[in-house]
Amino acid sequence: MKGNDHPMATAKWAAESSLxxxxxxxxxTAPMIRRYIKAQWDITMSYQKAHIAKMIIHEIMCWNAKASYRILPAYADELPRGDDTFGRFFWSFGPSISAFNQTVRPLALIDETHLRGKYRxxxxxxxxxxxxxxxxxxALTVVEPETYDNWVWFLHLFSQNFISAGRDVITIGSDRMKGLPRAVAEALxxxxxxxxxxxxxxxxxGNFKSEDLQKLFVIxxxxxxxxAFKNAMESIKSMSKSAEKWISEIPxxxxxxxxxxGSRYNVLTTNTAESxxxxxxxxxxxxxAALVEQxxxxxxxxxxxxxxxxxxxxxxxxxNAEDWLADECILAGGYMVHQYGWTVYEVKSKYHVDEVDIEKKTCTCRLFQTMGMSCSHAIAVM
Structure with missing residues (x-):
C-alpha cells in the first residue's frame, strides 16, 4: 500500500514520529509533517490527518487546547476559576504602559487577526x-468571534491602562472594522x-477597477x-462621478x-499593526496559554x-528624526521670512506663502502639526 495513505499511519503515530x-x-506545519512521512515511509498522508497530527504536537509541546483556557487565571484574575466558558482575555506589559504614557507618541494602531487553533x-x-x-x-486581547461589544471592552481596558490623566487625547488608526468606529466614539x-x-x-x-482613480484618491x-486635496477630488469627479460619490460618503x-x-504624525496606514x-x-x-506565553x-x-x-x-x-530635520533644514535655506506679529511669521517659498505661529507650533503647510516636529518653514523662522 506504499504511495497511498495507510490505515495504520494514524495522526497520533505521525505526530510522535515527526515530533x-x-x-x-x-x-x-501540516505540509512539513506530510513531507517527512512521505520521505521516511513513502506514505502519502492526507492534509487533514497531517493537520490533526500538528494539533497533537501542539498539545504535547504546550497544553491541551481545552485545558489551556483553565491555565489563564495564572496570568490574570479576570477569568473566574473553574469556569469552562471563555469570553475575553486582555494582556499587556509594564514597559509598554509606562513608555506609552511617558515617551511614545500618543498614536495607537488597532487591528484584528483570526486565531487558527481548535477553538478559533x-x-x-x-x-x-x-x-x-x-x-x-x-496590548493584545483574545476574544470570541468579532462583535461590537468586544471592541468596546477592549478599548475601555486600553483607555484604563494607557491613557494617563494628562494625556487624554490620542489618535486611533484602524481598517474601519465592523463596529469599530462606533466603539471608538463610545470608549474613547x-x-x-x-x-x-x-x-x-x-x-x-475593487469597486472602480481604475489605477488612475486609485492614484488620485491616494494623492x-x-x-x-x-x-491640493480639492484639485485631486476635482480630477476624480471629472473622470467618474460615482467614484467621487463613493469617496464623499466617508467622512x-x-x-x-x-x-x-488630531496629530497622526504622517501615519496613514495600519501597516505597523499588521506587521x-x-x-x-x-x-x-x-x-x-501557549499563545500568551509565546x-x-x-x-x-x-x-x-x-x-x-x-x-x-x-x-x-x-x-530617523535627525535625518528628517536635516532634510527640512536644507529646504529652509531658500525661504524668505517676514515677521508681522509677536509670534507669527510669513514664509515665502518658490510656490507658496505660509504662515507660521511659533508659539502655537502651527504652519499653514500643516506639516508642523502633522509630524509633531518643526517643518522647514518653522526652521526658517527660527
Missing amino acids: ALFESPEDV GSLLVATAIYGNNGLFPL PGSHHFYCIHYLSANFH AAYSLREG KQNWANTYFE FNALLKGSRELPI TRWRIFDFFQYRQKAGSKWTTRLTP
Whole structure:
C-alpha cells in the first residue's frame, strides 16, 4: 500500500514520529509533517490527518487546547476559576504602559487577526510607533468571534491602562472594522480616529477597477494643503462621478490629511499593526496559554533588541528624526521670512506663502502639526 495513505499511519503515530523535527510549536506545519512521512515511509498522508497530527504536537509541546483556557487565571484574575466558558482575555506589559504614557507618541494602531487553533476566536492588537518609526507593541486581547461589544471592552481596558490623566487625547488608526468606529466614539470620546488609506484605496480599486482613480484618491488622502486635496477630488469627479460619490460618503476628517483634526504624525496606514500580527503568525495556532506565553517572550526579545540598538544612538533625537530635520533644514535655506506679529511669521517659498505661529507650533503647510516636529518653514523662522 506504499504511495497511498495507510490505515495504520494514524495522526497520533505521525505526530510522535515527526515530533523531533520541531524545536518549537510555532515551527510545526501540516505540509512539513506530510513531507517527512512521505520521505521516511513513502506514505502519502492526507492534509487533514497531517493537520490533526500538528494539533497533537501542539498539545504535547504546550497544553491541551481545552485545558489551556483553565491555565489563564495564572496570568490574570479576570477569568473566574473553574469556569469552562471563555469570553475575553486582555494582556499587556509594564514597559509598554509606562513608555506609552511617558515617551511614545500618543498614536495607537488597532487591528484584528483570526486565531487558527481548535477553538478559533480573534486576536485584537494595539501597537504604537516609537521615536525611530518602528513598531511598539501595546496590548493584545483574545476574544470570541468579532462583535461590537468586544471592541468596546477592549478599548475601555486600553483607555484604563494607557491613557494617563494628562494625556487624554490620542489618535486611533484602524481598517474601519465592523463596529469599530462606533466603539471608538463610545470608549474613547476624546480621541481622533483615522482609517487606513491602504485599506480604503484597496476597496476603492475593487469597486472602480481604475489605477488612475486609485492614484488620485491616494494623492487626495496624503495632501496636506486644502488646494491640493480639492484639485485631486476635482480630477476624480471629472473622470467618474460615482467614484467621487463613493469617496464623499466617508467622512473626510477620518481619512484626508488636510481635514484630520488630531496629530497622526504622517501615519496613514495600519501597516505597523499588521506587521505585529505577522510576527505572531506562528503563534496563532497554539493553545491559548501557549499563545500568551509565546507573545510574552517575543515582546521581551523585542524590548531587549531595541534597548541594545538605542544604547548606540549618539544624537539628541532618534536617527530617523535627525535625518528628517536635516532634510527640512536644507529646504529652509531658500525661504524668505517676514515677521508681522509677536509670534507669527510669513514664509515665502518658490510656490507658496505660509504662515507660521511659533508659539502655537502651527504652519499653514500643516506639516508642523502633522509630524509633531518643526517643518522647514518653522526652521526658517527660527
